[in-house]
Amino acid sequence: MTQVIAVANHKGGCGKTTTVINLAAEFARSGLNVLVVDMDPQANASLHLGKKHPSEVPITCAELLLSEVEKLPAAIYEDNHIPGVGLIYGSLQLGKAEDELKDDTPRPSEELRQKLAPLMGLYDVILIDCPPSLKLLTSNALAASTHVIIPIESGSQYGMYGMTDLLRHVNRIRRINPQLELLGALLVKHDERQTVCRLIEAAAREQIGKLLPIRIPTSTRVNQAAMAQTSLHSLDRSAKVTREFRALAQLLAQQLQLRATSQLEEDVEINGEES
Template identity: 50%
Template sequence: MEPSKAAVIAVANHKGGCGKTTTCINLADNLAQMGKSVLVIDMDPQANSSLHIGLNHPAEIRYTAAEMLLNLELPLQAFIHTDTRVEGVALIYGSMGLETIGDTLKNNHPRPNEVLRARLEPLLDHIDYIIIDCPPSLQILTMNALAASTHYLVPLESGAPYGAYGLSDLNKRVGQIKLINPTLDFLGALLIWHDDRLSLCRQNEEDATKMFGKVIPIKIGTSSKINQSAAIKVPLRLIDKNNHIAKQYKELAEHIDGVVAQEYA
C-alpha cells in the first residue's frame, strides 16, 4: 500500500450482536501484527471497542469521538490515544455523548454527513488503516462513517434465523452516501458464527450473496474464546493463536490487505 493512502474501513450493520466490535478489534490487531499502522474509531455510543482495547473507561476520557465531531477547533491528535491494550493499535474513544449529537450536527453543518470525513483528512497521509466501529443504527453516525470511508464490510450473523433480513435498508443508505462518496468500495458481507454444516448458515450465505453480490471468502466460526476475549479485554490471538477463530481473523486481515494493496498498486 502507498503510505500516502490510508484505507478507511467502516464495519457497518444496523443490527446489534452481529460481531461488529469483535471484527473491528481482531482485524485491527492482525493488521498491526502485519506491521501496519492502525487506528480504531469507536462511533458507537455503547463504546464496546473502547471498553475492550482502551486503557481507561470511556467516561474518564475528556475528548472522545463525540467531541471530535462537535469541537472542530481542537486538532485531531487531541483525540487519538496511542496507548491501548492492543499493541500497535491507536484508539479514538466512543462515548454515550454520541447518542445526542445528531441534531447538533444537522443544525450546525451544511453537510452534516461529512463532518468525520473532513476531520480525518489530515491523518490520511500518515497511517495505513482506520477501522470504524459503527453503531447499530443507520442514522447520522453511520452515515458519517460511510462518507469518510474508502471501504466498508457488513458482518452478518450467519447462524441466526433471518440473518440477512432488513439489510436491504443498509444497501439503500450506501446508495445515498455514494452520491457524496462515489468511490466507496464494498469489501463484502462477512459471515459471522458460520458453520457450513448447518442448513441455516448455508441459507444465510445464499441470501447474503443475493442481497450484496459479494461475500468475503473467509468465514468466521463460533468459539467460547470470543466471550473470553471480551471478558479479559485482549484480542483472540493472545488467548490462543491456534484457535480457529483467531486464525480466521488473521486470514481476514491478510485478505483485506491484499485487496487494498491491489487497488492502490
C-alpha cells in the same frame, strides 16, 4: 494512501466490534500503523481496547465531531491494551452529538471525513466501528471511508433482516463519497453444518452479491478475549476463529495493497498446513 474501512450493519450483535478489534490487532501485528475510530455510543470497542473508561476521556468521537479539527491530536490514544492499535474513543455522548450535527451543521454527514482528513497518510488503515443504526453516525462513518464490510450473523434466521435498507443507504452515501467500495459481506458465527447458516449464505450471496471468502465460526474465545481486553491472537493463536481473522487480515492486506510482513503470511501458511 490510508485505507479507511467502516464495519457497518444496523443489526446489533452481528460481530461488528469483534471484527474491528481483531482485524486491527492482526494488521498491527503485521507491522501496519492502525487506528480504530469508535462511532458507537455503546463504546464496546473502546471498552475492549482502551485503558481508560470512555466517561474519563475528555475528547471522544462525540466532542471531535462537534469541535474544530485542531482537537484531533488530543482525541487519539496510542497506549492501549492491544499494542500498535490507536484509538479514538466512543461514548454515550455520541447520541447527543448526532442530534446537534443534524441541527447545527450545513453538511452533517461529512463532519467525520473532515475531522479525519489530517490523518490520511499517517495511518496505513483506519477501522471505524459503526453503531447498530442507519442514522447520522453511520452516515458519517460511510462518508469518511474508502471501503465497507458488512458482517452478518450467519447463525440467526434474522441475519439478513433489513439488508435492502442498508445497501440502499450505502448507495445514497456514494453520492457524497463516490470512492466508497463494498469489500463484501462477512459471515460471522457460521457453521456450514447448520441449515440456517447455509440459507443465510445463499441469501447474502443473492442480495449483496459479494461475499468475503472467510467464514468466522462461533467460539467462546470471542467473549473470553473481550473480557480479558485482548485480541484473539494473544488469547489463543491456534483457535480456528483466530486463524480465520488472521486469514481475513491477510486477504484484505493483499486486496487493498497494504504492506504486509512475512510474519502475517507465515502464520497463515503454517496454520493452513495444520488444518
